[in-house]
Amino acid sequence: MSEPKSKSDLPPGEIPVPKAVVSRLSLYLRELQHLVRDGHQRTSSSQLGRLLGFSDAQVRKDLAYFGHFGHPGIGYRCDDLIKAIRKILGTDRDWPVAMVGTGNLGRALLGYKGFSHQGFRIVAAFDIDPQRVGATIEGVRVFHLDQLTQVVEANHIKLGLIAVPAPAAQAVADQLVAAGLEGILNFAPVTISLPDHVRQVGVDLAIELEQLSFSVVSRANTNGADGE
Amino acid sequence: MSEPKSKSDLPPGEIPVPKAVVSRLSLYLRELQHLVRDGHQRTSSSQLGRLLGFSDAQVRKDLAYFGHFGHPGIGYRCDDLIKAIRKILGTDRDWPVAMVGTGNLGRALLGYKGFSHQGFRIVAAFDIDPQRVGATIEGVRVFHLDQLTQVVEANHIKLGLIAVPAPAAQAVADQLVAAGLEGILNFAPVTISLPDHVRQVGVDLAIELEQLSFSVVSRANTNGADGE
Numbered sequence: 001m002s003e004p005k006s007k008s009d010l011p012p013g014e015i016p017v018p019k020a021v022v023s024r025l026s027l028y029l030r031e032l033q034h035l036v037r038d039g040h041q042r043t044s045s046s047q048l049g050r051l052l053g054f055s056d057a058q059v060r061k062d063l064a065y066f067g068h069f070g071h072p073g074i075g076y077r078c079d080d081l082i083k084a085i086r087k088i089l090g091t092d093r094d095w096p097v098a099m100v101g102t103g104n105l106g107r108a109l110l111g112y113k114g115f116s117h118q119g120f121r122i123v124a125a126f127d128i129d130p131q132r133v134g135a136t137i138e139g140v141r142v143f144h145l146d147q148l149t150q151v152v153e154a155n156h157i158k159l160g161l162i163a164v165p166a167p168a169a170q171a172v173a174d175q176l177v178a179a180g181l182e183g184i185l186n187f188a189p190v191t192i193s194l195p196d197h198v199r200q201v202g203v204d205l206a207i208e209l210e211q212l213s214f215s216v217v218s219r220a221n222t223n224g225a226d227g228e
Numbered sequence: 229m230s231e232p233k234s235k236s237d238l239p240p241g242e243i244p245v246p247k248a249v250v251s252r253l254s255l256y257l258r259e260l261q262h263l264v265r266d267g268h269q270r271t272s273s274s275q276l277g278r279l280l281g282f283s284d285a286q287v288r289k290d291l292a293y294f295g296h297f298g299h300p301g302i303g304y305r306c307d308d309l310i311k312a313i314r315k316i317l318g319t320d321r322d323w324p325v326a327m328v329g330t331g332n333l334g335r336a337l338l339g340y341k342g343f344s345h346q347g348f349r350i351v352a353a354f355d356i357d358p359q360r361v362g363a364t365i366e367g368v369r370v371f372h373l374d375q376l377t378q379v380v381e382a383n384h385i386k387l388g389l390i391a392v393p394a395p396a397a398q399a400v401a402d403q404l405v406a407a408g409l410e411g412i413l414n415f416a417p418v419t420i421s422l423p424d425h426v427r428q429v430g431v432d433l434a435i436e437l438e439q440l441s442f443s444v445v446s447r448a449n450t451n452g453a454d455g456e
Contacts, residue, residue, distance in 0.1 A: 017446075022439060023435065023439060025442075026432070026434075027419065027435070029438075030419070031419065053419070088442065089438045089441060090441035090444060095441055105336050105339075105340060108332045108333045108335065108337075109433070111332040112333060114432070115433065117434065118437065120434065120437050159440060182444045182447075183440040183441065183443065185436055185437055185440050189342050191255065191259065191280055197447070199443040200440075203436050204254070205431070206254075207254040207258070208413055208429050209323075209325075209387070210317045210318075211254065212412075212428075213323055213387065214253075214317045216318065219427065
């Protein structure tokens with residue numbers, strides 16, 4: 001949230017990094033992985049910027065938060081930059097993940113291939129519905145929520161996904177915290193309170209659509225005058 | 229993206245509003261709807277702030293972008309504020325929505341109840357798989373993508389959701405644009421290019437998890453020194 005201090009004061013890795021920069025890192029990583037898949041070994045700030053709709057200055061500035069990756073006249077080596085970004089994002093390791101809730105959304109997330117590409121492996125699912133407990137969905141066993149602590153410890157799980165109805169989300173979050181999780185991705189459309197040491201990212205799909213309707217409506221209102 | 233100009237220069241509604249403010253509006257709306265459901269008629273900037281983890285000054289500042297809603301000593305009437313925010317976000321009307329892709333994620337989105345609560349109604353789904361075309365999923369008919377323009381026009385669809393594999397996303401987006409859509413919510417893990425007049429919001433679930441692993445890892449690195 002806070003503005004970055006002067007970068008020269010602090011070594012890379014200790015500079016507070018604005019949220020927007022971190023989310024752009026994920027976009028750079030995604031494009032770099034596509035470039036490698038398409039056979040490219042090198043890229044440049046202008047190519048990355050063009051692919052993502054950012055200026056090349058923006059790309060260079062973002063990456064400079066974390067050290068010096070580029071080589072003048074050569075650009076970036078895709079593999080090196082991928083490795084560096086994965087290290088920054090913490091996805092240079094495997095993250096076993098717990099999934100709570102196996103309704104429609106939970107099931108879709110269990111089948112979502114994009115997670116494992118980035119090192120996130122859903123290793124256990126939890127529910128309280130006797131019809132669901134004991135089932136295997138997309139290769140993932142569904143446990144009763146009562147077994148949470150035990151399964152979390154056995155699998156060294158640090159991250160959890162919440163895909164339960166809104167009224168149940170806070171109680172589930174409390175149980176995840178008690179079981180020792182350090183980060184929660186919350187898909188329930190409600191704000192949950194967590195202790196300071198546990199990190200939270202919320203994804204509310206209706207809110208994403210609202211952001212879209214806002215930009216469509218405000219564009220119509222200003223008749224396109226306010227481009228972005 | 230740009231910084232807001234001095235608010236006194238422009239009437240409410242014509243001030244460029246930072247993205248972060250718009251996404252907080254959605255959070256205010258969600259909390260207000262919960263408050264009303266729980267029987268509350270009035271609220272205050274401090275109550276809203278407390279529920280969301282923002283300061284009351286932040287709440288007042290955000291809402292001031294759009295006009296004067298509060299009454300000194302009384303606070304906000306929930307219904308009035310809900311109505312005002314829905315108007316700003318464009319969800320004071322119904323949005324018929326098209327869904328392209330009926331795999332795991334597409335099906336989950338078709339069954340997601342949170343959309344319709346905010347006025348988004350998925351009225352038609354599209355696929356190219358003959359096994360899926362003609363089916364009805366969660367009450368929504370699946371059409372062949374070839375029928376897109378016709379169905380979009382008949383249903384006055386302005387917004388579309390893309391839930392197809394990444395390699396197909398750009399071609400689908402081009403078809404949605406050609407059919408006259410004005411906004412696209414893209415769940416495919418790839419950046420798509422759209423003409424200036426079409427709005428885009430991207431949701432990459434793996435990126436959300438990366439943001440979480442980043443904050444867990446950076447917390448561990450700084451030993452909790454850098455609170456937020």
